[in-house]
Amino acid sequence: MTGKTGLSRCGRPATADRGVSIRAVAARAQVSIATVSRVVNGLPNMASPETVARVRAAIAELGYRPSSAGRSLRQRESRLVAVIAANLANPAMTAISASVEVALRSRGLVLALCDSHDQAELQDEYLLEMRAHLVRATVLLGAVASPKLVAMIETGEPLVFVNRRCPGDDDQPFIGIDNRQAGRDAAAFLLAKGIRDVAVAHGHLASSATIDRIAGIREAFAEAGAPVPPERFLTTQGAEHLEIGYRAADHLLAVGRPPAGLICASDMIAFGAHRRLIEAGLAPGAMPRLLGFDDNPLNPWVAPWLSSVRIPYQAYGDAVVRMIDADAPRRIILAHQIVDRPPP
Amino acid sequence: MTGKTGLSRCGRPATADRGVSIRAVAARAQVSIATVSRVVNGLPNMASPETVARVRAAIAELGYRPSSAGRSLRQRESRLVAVIAANLANPAMTAISASVEVALRSRGLVLALCDSHDQAELQDEYLLEMRAHLVRATVLLGAVASPKLVAMIETGEPLVFVNRRCPGDDDQPFIGIDNRQAGRDAAAFLLAKGIRDVAVAHGHLASSATIDRIAGIREAFAEAGAPVPPERFLTTQGAEHLEIGYRAADHLLAVGRPPAGLICASDMIAFGAHRRLIEAGLAPGAMPRLLGFDDNPLNPWVAPWLSSVRIPYQAYGDAVVRMIDADAPRRIILAHQIVDRPPP
DNA sequence: TAAGTCAACGAAAACGTTTACGTGACGCCA
């Protein structure tokens, strides 16, 4: 009656599932904790059927769940998988994260999500923090070059690079589309519509995705005899994508008649460009054809004017899980697809 | 030379930071592990300045980080905070999650993100899983009624409800805007523009946010002498918000001339409605004035036609952290604000 | 000088697992 816990004294049923440890289950099932552990972990035939049934019953009655901490400590590995995203404000990244979350879940793994804001320092901080959590793997969704990143590559930490390849080491595990081919496809898409006069708005060139997309675009237009002049590649240092697009369109409007096509290395850039072009109140015929990348899930609803290179959001989760299981190739290239949305 | 680890044998510097435990630091600093622990945790004057310096040096040289598993196991609490979101496809929820992530980070806490897809079973599964991880708190970003939820409330598990109040227990800690007042403000906004003929599209009424918003809208229009008839409240069971909006607009178009105003209980619903209205090719004057809730961060760029009740995304993170620290009131009401975006 | 206080630190237990190892019981075969 001293109020220590009151659990056994008071009228509470024995099924209080707060803090039930393996010991409680063992006691209830009249076996040792080792046996409980074996049953929980499904070790094939390490226990007799009756014992298994008894343990299962005890687990159900007590509502037992193995403590993640005890488990992690023992096997030096948790069930956590970290995703360090470059920018969670980008719906494309959150869509991929959501896909990863579902896939991990189905494997009994848990997602820990971080936002590096594309900054090396924050990325390093998260890399260390996540390793301290004994994460099973770290997924870099848009990695940036950083000191700890190279250190962890050297020590063989399990890393998976999504969308952007590992800065400085092309051989690291990678999941994403073939960005160079996507760039070529984008160019072909516009060329097929007779559009040969284009500009390209893009983010900073630290991203292999951006670099590859631009390379593909450049190649394809050159091969078609309509090379894109250097001054038609537009970016703004240190700005976010929406602003990059806005400023790119602003620049194009300032220097003369806008080109017939404007390729944006991400849909967010396209959103920004579109906004500026609308503000300019161009005549219906003078509006450049816009083409983005990623195909933001909201596009059909709010940007029906934006054609885009769709990346298969749903496929990322499975790919990440396969990569973590390590029986997968070190490189999973997903299929992209151009979505044609005619301008109004 | 048997290849066991090779760490000490081979020429590697002693700074291999893989698996440095507190013991290694203690050895290097020539103190006991207890002292290292005290220094790490900043116990005030439990060690002499020289000792502190020596330990600090050893920590830096070895790149030591306390193991999260060991720590969690010992103090029966991890540095994890779970956020169980109802729908990560909604940018409003990811924006709030991102804000929470930043705030947690500044307190040395880590975000574990889950997507319950608004399903009771998944929410229960996550609640259990997260407790097994000894999370410091669980944030329900759009909770749904579920068995384990009531069980965890009973056992006093630390829960924080965001946006939607706890189903069945209004006294649980809550963070969000005053949705009823927001509903009234929305109504006043349209009334001030002379719009008295409106419809309301909304999601399922399990969400206190939706219920409160609708209540506010209803009250304000009634008080203004322009009550909204019941058949003007539109929803679709089991559909996601985009589709709810699309179908609502479709219905309004089918039954006659659309109302002068269409209030949508979320911006996603407004996106869907707008799409249908555009498809209908209404004359410029016949387009209902749209008003949404949440003010999606992308609105200025892709939905400049959508006025909306803005919720203060950035403020959520701080509020959650304060709530977790428990020195906060059990209810934090954030300020909302109507953003007026005139139709084209 | 003896007793007491206090700072600084070490020894060891505990947290909940997993797992290597040991041990009976039992069956099988020579």
Place this chain on the structure above:
DNA sequence: TGGCGTCACGTAAACGTTTTCGTTGACTTA
């Protein structure tokens, strides 16, 4: 019947922390 192998299970160590408690030695005070 003795030897051997296997099954089913228990014992105990280990994982990396934090924290209680105890032990020094130095210093103060009566």
